[in-house]
Amino acid sequence: MIGRWTAPLASLALAASVGLTGCAAIRRSQSLDxxxxxxxxxxxxxxxxxxxxWQxxxxxxxxxxxxxxxxxxIEYAYADPRDCHCVYVGGPKDYAEYQRLTRERQIAQEEIWTWQNPWSWGGPWW
Structure with a gap:
């Protein structure tokens, strides 16, 4: 009876660990960005x-x-206790520049997605 459930449970555990590892890698990449x-x-x-x-x-x-x-x-702070064990600190001007940079990145990513998507406005034949 135990042998019958061993393989499916092992497969499920492996799939869950791979999925969680992938999520952690994405989260780490986003925090690095x-x-x-x-x-x-x-x-x-x-x-x-x-x-x-540290406290x-x-x-x-x-x-x-x-x-x-x-x-x-006003002071802005971003804490990273996992990777760099640090806090990024800035003022209103730094925050405004950060917003500008992230907005530019978002626009660039949307433009890339639009040009790579064959089903946008004209379809694949356009």
Whole structure:
């Protein structure tokens, strides 16, 4: 009885692990893209190299750009506790530049998709 279920369960476990690994790779790639855009926009990378900074990093939502009041302005932060163990920090100008860069990337990706899709406006014969 046990032998009858061993192969299907092993196959299911293998498929699940491959799927989860693929999701993790996509997530890692997306966070790397985000970090590259943040750095290009002027955000500075602050490593969690002390116990206090590590606690602050652990308290922040991972892989999410957040804003907080700092002094008389707003500060934006992006925490990466898994890969670089750091926080990207920037101000309003850096955030505006980050938005511009991501908008440009989105437009470029949409243009590529439109030109690669044979069923857009004119169909494959156009």
């Amino acid at each position: 985000t970090e590259q855009f943040l750095a290009a926009a002027g955000f500075r990378m602050e490593l969690a190299d002390t116990a206090e900074r 602050q990093l652990a308290a922040m939502p991972p892989h999410r750009l957040t804003s907080r009041a700092r002094g008389d302005g």
